[in-house]
């Protein structure tokens with residue numbers, strides 16, 4: 001199935017049926033039971049919703065020049081969508097081997113079996129987190145992202161998670177009307193801001209991103 005066919009199929013469905021259908025089409029549908037936490041302060045597997053993922057890709061925006069990294073990629077729903085829609089090089093980092101092994105393979109997407117706290121992040125330009133960890137684990141990862149942002153400007157897309165904690169002064173939140181999704185630009189003295197040519201976003205993607 002092409003991206004064009006995928007989008008046509010999804011817009012033909014009511015919003016409440018789109019996630020199940022996109023997961024079936026991508027090969028990441030799960031019967032459940034994958035949600036056990038993999039460790040202290042680490043959250044188990046739940047798939048992101050289609051609409052907020054599309055909104056993050058559009059608003060970042062993620063382009064074919066980006067390296068998009070999903071921190072805690074689970075079965076790969078976000079990683080696969082990011083690749084198909086943006087053409088970016090994509091890394092999915094996942095600590096649970098059983099999930100990683102089930103993630104469908106796609107050219108341009110690399111799944112890395114690692115704990116994000118020790119995984120290579122340096123190449124990333126856009127990072128996505130759907131509530132993968134909390135507490136000290138989250139602080140540790142934010143410090144690692146700060147180190148990346150000292151090298152080049154990054155965008156952090158945070159879904160269902162408060163990454164600010166009032167202390168991350170290097171992260172500038174974008175204004176948003178979204179309740180669950182927050183985008184941040186890194187702001188580090190001496191590091192030039194990220195400049196991208198916004199890609200043309202298919203009208204169907206706008207619709208799918210807006211209805212949730």
Ligand SMILES: C[S@@+](CC[C@H](N)C(=O)[O-])C[C@H]1O[C@@H](n2cnc3c(N)ncnc32)[C@H](O)[C@@H]1O
Nearest residue numbers: 042045046047048072074094095115116130132
């Ligand atoms: C809420 S799920 C999100 C899955 C996927 N990103 C999505 O949005 O569909 C969080 C995932 O992060 C993984 N995870 C949690 N802590 C991790 C860590 N320290 N390193 C790598 N993966 C981690 C979990 O195993 C789980 O698959």
